[in-house]
């Protein structure tokens with residue numbers, strides 16, 4: 789099925805990974821990933837209802853996000869057919885005005901630094917390509933892996949909040965803070981140009 793109504797997103801390459809806009813061709817891989825209860829342990833969603841789950845992901849794939857925002861599917865450069873997971877950079881709760889960054893990977897790929905490696909160029913793109921002033925993340929206090937990813941990216945603790953009624957830790961980073969952080973140099977460039 790052709791992708792319709794979606795904005796272009798840059799492709800990113802990192803030492804081990806490549807990222808491109810998530811499309812309908814990734815739907816089944818995303819469904820399979822979410823069927824692992826450990827993967828969605830800290831995330832509310834229609835995971836236990838197959839029809840709702842499929843409709844939810846289709847909607848997230850086909851929604852038109854503001855320019856430069858959306859979901860990137862992540863692949864192993866050494867095995868390009870291997871879907872590892874995704875990184876998102878979208879208006880919070882799809883409405884904004886805040887923009888959030890997020891990550892979800894197949895359990896078999898956890899613990900290799902993939903989420904951090906993949907999120908870095910997306911973070912860089914958010915500030916320098918999409919021109920965002922601030923990027924936030926909202927994470928369940930028990931989701932230690934995700935908190936660690938946020939910390940490694942340089943996101944700063946910004947208190948507690950409710951995320952769809954769920955107590956969460958808020959992390960935030962401004963463009964000025966990003967530009968002053970050591971992650972700038974490590975963030976990589978989009979494949980084939982600037983963003």
Ligand SMILES: CC(C)(COP(=O)(O)OP(=O)(O)OC[C@H]1O[C@@H](n2cnc3c(N)ncnc32)[C@H](O)[C@@H]1OP(=O)(O)O)[C@@H](O)C(=O)NCCC(=O)NCCS
Pocket residue numbers: 826827828830831873890891892893894897898899900901902903904905926927928931932933934936937
């Ligand atoms: C969160 C997630 C994306 C992390 O993926 P990943 O590829 O394993 O991430 P990384 O390897 O870059 O980093 C994981 C960090 O957590 C640490 N970690 C792993 N298991 C841990 C544990 N049980 N306790 C504490 N830290 C742990 C790792 O040591 C690593 O930190 P380090 O590099 O300082 O050693 C992955 O676990 C996931 O997809 N979870 C399910 C979806 C999810 O919860 N998304 C976030 C919603 S806010």
